Amino acid sequence: MAEIDAPEALTLRAIGIDDALSCAELSRRVGWPHRREDWEFVIGLGHGVVGVRDGKLVATALWWPYGKSHATLGMIIVAPEAQGAGIGKGLMQALLAQAGERSLMLNATVAGEPLYARLGFRPCGGVRQHHGHVLAVAAPKLGASERLRPASTADLSVLERLDQAATGLERKRTLAALLGCGECLVLERAGQPVGFSILRAFGRGHVIGPVVADSEADAPTLIACWLHGRAGQFMRVDLQLGSGLGDWLVQHGLAPAGDVTAMVRGDLPAAPGPARLHALINQALG
Numbered sequence: 359m360a361e362i363d364a365p366e367a368l369t370l371r372a373i374g375i376d377d378a379l380s381c382a383e384l385s386r387r388v389g390w391p392h393r394r395e396d397w398e399f400v401i402g403l404g405h406g407v408v409g410v411r412d413g414k415l416v417a418t419a420l421w422w423p424y425g426k427s428h429a430t431l432g433m434i435i436v437a438p439e440a441q442g443a444g445i446g447k448g449l450m451q452a453l454l455a456q457a458g459e460r461s462l463m464l465n466a467t468v469a470g471e472p473l474y475a476r477l478g479f480r481p482c483g484g485v486r487q488h489h490g491h492v493l494a495v496a497a498p499k500l501g502a503s504e505r506l507r508p509a510s511t512a513d514l515s516v517l518e519r520l521d522q523a524a525t526g527l528e529r530k531r532t533l534a535a536l537l538g539c540g541e542c543l544v545l546e547r548a549g550q551p552v553g554f555s556i557l558r559a560f561g562r563g564h565v566i567g568p569v570v571a572d573s574e575a576d577a578p579t580l581i582a583c584w585l586h587g588r589a590g591q592f593m594r595v596d597l598q599l600g601s602g603l604g605d606w607l608v609q610h611g612l613a614p615a616g617d618v619t620a621m622v623r624g625d626l627p628a629a630p631g632p633a634r635l636h637a638l639i640n641q642a643l644g
C-alpha cells in the first residue's frame with residue numbers, strides 16, 4: 359500500500375515582528391495590500407497568534423487593547439488552501455481567551471462575518487473604503503480664525519483628548535506610534551484644536567486616517583490638506599458608513615472600493631463627543 363504523508367498538525371504560537379514578511383505574503387494571497395512595514399506596525403502595537411503548518415505560516419489573528427475595557431480584533435486570515443477546516447474558529451477562540459473580559463470590536467469582511475456572528479458578535483455599523491489616484495485638489499480655504507499646523511509629539515495629549523472624545527477609547531500608544539511614522543495636521547479655530555488628521559504610507563500608496571473633528575464640516579479640510587499637491591498619487595480613506603463625505607471623496611478621485619460590517623461583542627465604548635471619528639486609522643485598529 360502506498361504511503362501517504364499525513365499533513366502536519368497546525369501549531370498556534372504568539373506572533374512576533376519577525377513574522378511580518380510571511381504575514382505580508384499571506385495577506386497578499388487573500389488580496390490585501392499590506393506591506394511588511396504595515397504588518398510590523400500592527401504587530402508592534404498588539405498581540406496575536408499565527409498558525410504554522412509544515413514550517414509555513416498559514417494563518418494570522420491579532421488584537422489591540424484600548425484600556426482595560428475594550429479592544430479591537432483584526433488581520434484574521436487563513437491561507438486559501440487551509441480555509442473551511444475550523445482554523446479561523448480556532449484563531450478566534452485564542453484571541454477571545456487572550457482578550458479576557460473586554461468588549462471586542464472588529465470590521466468584518468463578507469468571508470469573516472458568519473464566523474464572528476457564531477461567536478457572539480453583532481453588527482453595529484460599517485466602513486466604506488475609498489481609494490484611487492488623487493485628482494487635482496485645491497488647498498483648503500481657511501477662515502480668518504482658523505489655521506492648520508503640523509503636530510509634534512508635544513501635541514500627543516491634544517490628539518488623545520480629541521480621539522478619546524470621538525471614540526471613547528484610550529488610544530494614546532497607537533496615536534504616538536502614528537505620530538512616529540506619519541505626518542499629522544491639527545486644525546485650530548480661535549486658537550483651540552478642533553480636529554486633526556494623519557497621513558502615512560500604507561499598502562499601494564498612502565492612507566489618510568484617523569480624521570477626527572468636532573464638526574463634519576471640518577473633515578473635508580482635514581482631508582483636502584493631504585490631497586492638495588498630490589495629484590496622481592494613490593490614496594486611501596476608510597470612512598464610517600453613512601458619512602456625508604463619500605461623494606466629496608469620489609469627486610476628488612477616491613472611488614468606493616468595498617464595505618465591511620462593523621461588529622461588537624459586549625458593549626460599544628461611550629464616546630462623549632463632540633468630536634467624531636470621520637475616517638479610521640485602518641480597518642483593524644479602528
Ligand SMILES: CC(C)(COP(=O)(O)OP(=O)(O)OC[C@H]1O[C@@H](n2cnc3c(N)ncnc32)[C@H](O)[C@@H]1OP(=O)(O)O)[C@@H](O)C(=O)NCCC(=O)NCCS
Pocket residue numbers: 388433434435436437440441442443444445446447448465466467468469470471472473476
Ligand atoms: C474568514 C476566514 C478567516 C475564516 O477562516 P476559516 O478557517 O475558513 O473558518 P472556519 O473553517 O474556522 O469556519 C468557522 C465557522 O464559520 C463558518 N463559515 C465559514 N465561512 C462561512 C461562509 N462563507 N458562510 C457561512 N458560514 C461560514 C464555518 O462553517 C464555521 O462554522 P462552525 O463553527 O459552526 O462550523 C477565512 O475565510 C479568510 O481568511 N478569508 C480571507 C480573509 C478575510 O476576509 N478575513 C476576515 C477579515 S475580518
